[in-house]
Amino acid sequence: MTTLRAERVTLGYGKRPVVHEVSLDITEGGVGLIGESGSGKTTLARAFLGLLTPMSGNIWYGDQTLKKADRRKFRKDVQPVFQAEALDPRMRIGSSIAEALPRADRGRVGELLEQVGLDPELAARRPHQLSGGQRQRVVIARALAVGPRLLILDEPTSALDVTVQARILDLLAGLDTERLLITHNLAVVERLCRTSHVLFAGRVVESGPTGVLLANPAHPYTRALRDAVPRLGGDPPEAKGGTEAVPAGTGCAYRLRCPLAVAECVRRPEPRDVGGRQVACHRAEDVVVT
Numbered sequence: 001m002t003t004l005r006a007e008r009v010t011l012g013y014g015k016r017p018v019v020h021e022v023s024l025d026i027t028e029g030g031v032g033l034i035g036e037s038g039s040g041k042t043t044l045a046r047a048f049l050g051l052l053t054p055m056s057g058n059i060w061y062g063d064q065t066l067k068k069a070d071r072r073k074f075r076k077d078v079q080p081v082f083q084a085e086a087l088d089p090r091m092r093i094g095s096s097i098a099e100a101l102p103r104a105d106r107g108r109v110g111e112l113l114e115q116v117g118l119d120p121e122l123a124a125r126r127p128h129q130l131s132g133g134q135r136q137r138v139v140i141a142r143a144l145a146v147g148p149r150l151l152i153l154d155e156p157t158s159a160l161d162v163t164v165q166a167r168i169l170d171l172l173a174g175l176d177t178e179r180l181l182i183t184h185n186l187a188v189v190e191r192l193c194r195t196s197h198v199l200f201a202g203r204v205v206e207s208g209p210t211g212v213l214l215a216n217p218a219h220p221y222t223r224a225l226r227d228a229v230p231r232l233g234g235d236p237p238e239a240k241g242g243t244e245a246v247p248a249g250t251g252c253a254y255r256l257r258c259p260l261a262v263a264e265c266v267r268r269p270e271p272r273d274v275g276g277r278q279v280a281c282h283r284a285e286d287v288v289v290t
């Protein structure tokens with residue numbers, strides 16, 4: 001198992017922190033990071049890929065911080081899967097995949113295309129000559145080229161229609177790699193992640209087994225996400241309000257939207273164990289169904 005772990009990581013751009021003291025282990029069985037637009041998901045993914053240095057805290061790769069880790073080994077072990085738009089429109093599919101392969105293995109393009117359920121003949125096409133689902137499969141094939149142990153997937157299916165999404169999820173579920181999956185879509189984590197972390201305004205508000213979080217959420221925000229009846233391909237619930245209304249350090253960031261908010265919520269809740277998961281909410285006992 002590839003061990004990648006965030007320890008009290010604060011991340012930001014310039015001097016402005018947007019992710020605050022997040023601790024998160026990438027454990028077996030898939031890990032989901034759920035949150036609406038602007039909650040800091042992609043920022044965390046970039047830090048896990050070593051593309052953003054923490055303002056404080058550490059990302060650990062095995063027993064070394066990412067800063068000190070062997071970059072070549074890391075790049076072979078941990079691969080990103082971003083949205084298909086990232087493919088170079090001028091390059092043929094075969095060349096895009098070959099570019100990711102070690103020189104001696106360039107003949108494996110057809111094999112990789114087959115692994116993701118595509119006809120090797122598609123290698124001669126350019127991205128615009130493929131469907132959205134086919135393009136996403138190419139992105140996955142590219143990531144698999146170096147034989148990674150862990151995939152970091154950022155909204156890998158959100159641009160696709162529902163049936164195509166379902167087939168890509170089947171493909172991902174069948175791969176023998178570990179995964180950190182970033183999404184606003186609960187249906188996706190339900191399928192692919194044994195453990196989930198819910199992010200709101202750059203803080204983890206609830207973490208635990210995905211089944212527990214969805215069946216019986218303990219944070220009002222997780223409950224709101226769950227009750228919005230997520231559909232594959234649906235819009236992120238509650239995306240309208242934005243998450244930047246409450247500056248960090250002034251209590252629970254969710255309180256202005258929270259139907260259960262009380263005076264105590266001006267004091268930021270620390271994560272604590274409630275019924276087998278960690279939750280940062282003063283009112284968790286009033287949310288969870290016992």
Ligand SMILES: Nc1ncnc2c1ncn2[C@@H]1O[C@H](COP(=O)(O)OP(=O)(O)OP(=O)(O)O)[C@@H](O)[C@H]1O
Nearest residue numbers: 013018035036037038039040041042043044184244
């Ligand atoms: N390059 C950047 N420079 C400055 N601020 C940034 C940059 N990238 C993101 N941000 C800010 O950081 C915060 C978190 O953004 P991030 O992209 O991580 O959120 P997200 O949850 O992935 O959202 P989405 O689902 O829309 O991609 C937002 O307030 C965003 O405006």
